[in-house]
Amino acid sequence: MSNAIYPGSFDPPTYGHIDLIGRAAVLFDKVVVGVLVNSSKTPLFSVEERVNMLKRAVSGMDNVEIRAFSGLTVDFAVECNAKAIVRGLRAVTDYEYELQLAQTNRVLRHDIDSVFLTTNLKYAYLSSTIVKEVASYGEDISRFVPDFIAEEVKKKFSEKYN
Numbered sequence: 001m002s003n004a005i006y007p008g009s010f011d012p013p014t015y016g017h018i019d020l021i022g023r024a025a026v027l028f029d030k031v032v033v034g035v036l037v038n039s040s041k042t043p044l045f046s047v048e049e050r051v052n053m054l055k056r057a058v059s060g061m062d063n064v065e066i067r068a069f070s071g072l073t074v075d076f077a078v079e080c081n082a083k084a085i086v087r088g089l090r091a092v093t094d095y096e097y098e099l100q101l102a103q104t105n106r107v108l109r110h111d112i113d114s115v116f117l118t119t120n121l122k123y124a125y126l127s128s129t130i131v132k133e134v135a136s137y138g139e140d141i142s143r144f145v146p147d148f149i150a151e152e153v154k155k156k157f158s159e160k161y162n
């Protein structure tokens with residue numbers, strides 16, 4: 001079995017993430033999407049909410065599992081019996097940070113490699129941060145995330161500001 005993990009904050013998951021999960025699921029026998037608990041950022045959604053949104057978004061993908069994790073990504077990879085860490089590369093701006101992460105992870109665990117998928121051009125500009133920024137002004141985000149996630153984001157912002 002070749003397992004891979006796809007770690008991230010997914011706050012919230014976007015069409016870019018979902019596209020990448022689908023493509024990773026074709027390349028590997030099993031993909032475990034790891035939702036990071038101890039992010040240095042303050043998330044809009046709790047880890048349970050992010051896990052549930054992802055579960056719903058990938059419900060048709062049989063070899064994809066969604067799990068929360070905290071601590072080091074390489075330790076999560078070992079726990080999932082994964083030899084690969086999948087990450088998405090949107091633009092050169094992602095490259096420097098991703099290279100540093102990948103090299104650090106390889107120093108920590110030389111038997112686990114990072115695999116980079118270039119993002120779908122359709123979603124190359126998308127980030128969770130941009131989605132939240134647009135939504136915070138009350139703008140429709142259904143082009144960036146599935147409808148049920150757009151609803152959840154809308155709800156969060158109305159709770160936050162009302």
Ligand code: ADP
Pocket residue numbers: 007008009010011014015016017020086087088089090094119120123124125126127128
């Ligand atoms: P992190 O906080 O670790 O950057 P993100 O949730 O922002 O987590 O992203 C998780 C992974 O998904 C990263 O590898 C990131 O490059 C990738 N990613 C983010 N946005 C997109 C997108 N629009 N298309 C494809 N991959 C993306």
